[in-house]
Amino acid sequence: MKSLNQKVVALTGAASGIGRALAQELAAKGAILALADVNAAGLQETVDSLPAGTRVSTHAVDVANKEQVYQWAEAVVQTHGGVDVIINNAGVASQGLIEDLNYDDFNWVFDIVFYGVLYGTKAFLPYLRQRPEGHIVNISSVNGFFPFPSNGPYNCAKHAVKALNQTLIQELRDSNIHITSVHPGGIKTNIVRNSRIVKPLSPKLSKEQAAARFEKIAGTTADQAARIIINGILKNKERLLVGKDAYVLDLLTRTFPQGFSNLVGRIMLRE
Numbered sequence: 552m553k554s555l556n557q558k559v560v561a562l563t564g565a566a567s568g569i570g571r572a573l574a575q576e577l578a579a580k581g582a583i584l585a586l587a588d589v590n591a592a593g594l595q596e597t598v599d600s601l602p603a604g605t606r607v608s609t610h611a612v613d614v615a616n617k618e619q620v621y622q623w624a625e626a627v628v629q630t631h632g633g634v635d636v637i638i639n640n641a642g643v644a645s646q647g648l649i650e651d652l653n654y655d656d657f658n659w660v661f662d663i664v665f666y667g668v669l670y671g672t673k674a675f676l677p678y679l680r681q682r683p684e685g686h687i688v689n690i691s692s693v694n695g696f697f698p699f700p701s702n703g704p705y706n707c708a709k710h711a712v713k714a715l716n717q718t719l720i721q722e723l724r725d726s727n728i729h730i731t732s733v734h735p736g737g738i739k740t741n742i743v744r745n746s747r748i749v750k751p752l753s754p755k756l757s758k759e760q761a762a763a764r765f766e767k768i769a770g771t772t773a774d775q776a777a778r779i780i781i782n783g784i785l786k787n788k789e790r791l792l793v794g795k796d797a798y799v800l801d802l803l804t805r806t807f808p809q810g811f812s813n814l815v816g817r818i819m820l821r822e
């Protein structure tokens with residue numbers, strides 16, 4: 552897609568972090584926005600931060616609810632006359648060893664991180680087919696190829712998102728639709744603050760302290776991440792790493808497919 556000017560972009564998880572930054576950056580590029588989130592107050596803050604004159608609609612959507620996602624797709628087309636891009640960005644994480652997590656904890660992450668992306672992809676696909684060019688952007692993570700301990704459901708769900716993206720790339724090769732599989736490293740957002748902590752690896756840290764520590768380690772801001780993702784859309788990138796740490800983790804994982812994550816895991820569990 553060469554330009555996003557006057558393109559209708561549907562975006563989930565727009566109330567915070569990367570989603571909010573994407574909304575701001577897309578508005579600056581002249582896109583027409585259909586923003587979704589479960590957090591209505593946060594969504595309104597995002598809208599308030601957009602330049603005057605931005606064409607934007609907001610939608611209360613829980614991406615884990617299939618019916619709501621399909622109703623949203625229909626509403627976007629009714630409101631804006633069609634849709635060119637879907638960005639499945641909403642996500643959550645949990646903390647706890649697989650042995651300590653119950654199935655509800657596991658499903659909470661999977662329903663949002665994997666099924667939310669699958670519903671968004673399938674609900675919007677028929678409408679994207681009606682446009683000259685369509686684009687699906689599904690946010691995975693470095694944890695889509697590099698797992699670490701205490702992050703099991705997220706590791707598994709992000710691997711599944713990567714596999715979904717790779718399958719879509721093959722199946723839609725000869726269509727009008729491009730896919731971008733996005734793999735961010737650490738991005739300074741509310742992801743830790745919004746996570747479900749079942750049993751933390753560092754019990755001495757409060758959630759807020761853990762969030763502050765994450766923000767210190769994370770090397771990329773949400774604004775930088777949004778710019779990289781939008782450039783990726785404009786270049787029809789199939790696989791997009793976000794942040795220097797993502798490139799380093801990618802290289803080390805390719806070089807030492809099991810050994811590198813084993814080493815990181817040992818260090819984290821020792822801590």
Ligand SMILES: NC(=O)c1ccc[n+]([C@@H]2O[C@H](COP(=O)([O-])OP(=O)(O)OC[C@H]3O[C@@H](n4cnc5c(N)ncnc54)[C@H](O)[C@@H]3O)[C@@H](O)[C@H]2O)c1
Pocket residue numbers: 563564565566567568569570587588589590593612613614615640641642643663690691692693734735736737738739740741742743745769
């Ligand atoms: N921050 C990072 O370091 C990082 C790294 C790799 C990948 N990611 C991914 O980037 C995406 C954005 O996360 P972020 O870092 O901006 O986190 P964030 O917590 O700041 O934002 C996530 C947004 O998703 C929304 N959301 C959560 N559950 C939802 C649901 N069921 N339905 C609709 N919206 C829902 C939240 O309300 C929030 O607005 C996620 O998919 C995340 O997994 C983040």
